[in-house]
Amino acid sequence: MPELPEVETVRRGLAPVLEGARIVRADIRRANLRWPFPPNMAARLQGARVIALRRRSKYLLGDLDTGESLLIHLGMSGRILIATAGAAHVPPGKHDHVVLDLMGGARITYNDPRRFGAMDLMPTEAAPTHRLLAGLGPEPLGNGLNTPYLADKLAGRRTSIKAALLDQRIIAGLGNIYVCEALYRAGIAPQRAAGSLSAAEVDTLVPLIRRVLDEAISAGGSSLRDYRQADGNLGYFQHAFRVYGREGEACVTPGCAGIIQRIVQSGRSTFYCPRCQS
DNA sequence: CTTACGGCCTGTACGC
DNA sequence: TGCGTACAGGCCGTAA
Secondary structure (H helix, E strand, C coil): CCCHHHHHHHHHHHHHHHCCCEEEEEEECCCECCCECCCCHHHHHCCCEEEEEEEECCEEEEEECCCEEEEEECCCCCEEEEECCCCCCCCCCCCEEEEEEECCCCEEEEECCCCCCEEEEEEHHHHHHCCCCCCCCCCCCCCCCCHHHHHHHHCCCCCEHHHHHHCCCCCCCCCHHHHHHHHHHHCCCCCCEHHHCCHHHHHHHHHHHHHHHHHHHHHHHHCHHHHHCCCCCCCCCHHHCCCCCCCCCECCCCCCCCECEEEEECCEEEEECCCCCC
């Protein structure tokens, strides 16, 4: 589930439940996800009130009134399930690794079959220098991403533009899907060397990255209600993808007779239209 | 320094 | 029905 729009969608769904709420019980059901949980995690969460739920790149940060922040990453397969106050609480399932009970009766469950996700605790003021956050590039929806910045970062790079946009040190939060979608909209072939983009192409690309993410967040918002209905099965916006997962299908650009291709770049699938993108 | 790749885990879809 | 293979939205450590 997790690229930036999905994480932001989770944040927006979770914030009304979590912000202002006190954690009355933390059930840590295994010792680790991708890495070991921090020492005494349950005790450090129990009794804490959540002041704010923020997002940085694909990470969620819950600021607690204890002075610490809870960092959550969803990895490839992480989900957060919300059972609102009054809902019947079913026993935790196989991949329910962390369960937080809130004062008032709501329950937050972190579920992650592949366990590529992560959780950690740190002093709130130390969050920006946390090892997972320190090296991240600017937020793509913030002012830090602009044409001069991106042009500078891409200059001289021989790696593909696809790989460069996936590099979290250049832009934080883009993943495989939205890189494919943004390059398609910009008409830029994913195999192009990052440093070969013209200033005009970078100037085209930057607002399209933002637009794809904005549209995805808007679409994600519409499925929030389903998300809260507990079983976590989200359709999300596959229907909005123009190239991702569409290998062999006709290009949706009017008048284009192209067929969407799938290639593998640095071990990841790339989808693109060989006629529209050059 | 940049770039490429293996590995982490489990689940699912598909071909035989 | 069962088995093997490929693949999946991320990211780190290592090596060249």
